[in-house]
Amino acid sequence: MNMQAxxxxxxxxxxxxxxxxxxxxxxxxxxxxxLVSVIVDxxxxxxxxTIKSSDLDKDDIEMLGxxxxxxxxxxxxxxxxxxxxxxGPYTNGMPGLF
Numbered sequence: 001m002n003m004q005a006x007x008x009x010x011x012x013x014x015x016x017x018x019x020x021x022x023x024x025x026x027x028x029x030x031x032x033x034x035l036v037s038v039i040v041d042x043x044x045x046x047x048x049x050t051i052k053s054s055d056l057d058k059d060d061i062e063m064l065g066x067x068x069x070x071x072x073x074x075x076x077x078x079x080x081x082x083x084x085x086x087x088g089p090y091t092n093g094m095p096g097l098f
Contacts, residue, residue, distance in 0.1 A: 017090045024082055031075030033067035035060075040075040042082070 024042035031038045037050040049068060056064060 013090060017087065020086050020090070024079075024086055027079075027082065029075045029078040029082070031071040031073065031078065033070040033074075035064060036067040036071045038068065038071040038075050040072070040079060042079055044076055044079055046072065046075075 027042045028047065029040050029042070031040070035052050035056075037048075037052060039047045039050075041047055049071075051064070
C-alpha cells in the first residue's frame with residue numbers, strides 16, 4: 001500500500017471516529033435506583049436528576065444521597081459501555097483513547 005492510500009485510509013478512519021463520537025455525545029443514558037433517576041449525555045454531563053418520591057422523611061435523606069450516587073454511576077457505566085462498543089473497532093481495544 002502506498003503512502004497516499006494509507007493517508008486516505010487514515011483520513012477516512014478519523015472521519016468515521018469523529019462521526020461515531022458525535023453520535024455518542026448526543027445520546028442520553030439513564031441510571032436508576034429505587035427513588036432516583038439520573039440522565040446523562042455521552043460526554044458524561046448530568047442532564048437531570050429526578051427524585052421519584054416526595055414522601056421522604058429525615059431518615060431517608062442520607063439514603064437518598066446514596067441512591068443518587070448509584071443512579072449516576074449506573075448512567076456513567078452505560079456511557080462507557082457504548083463508547084467501548086462503538087469506538088472499540090477504531091481503537092483495537094486500546095484503553096483510554098476515548
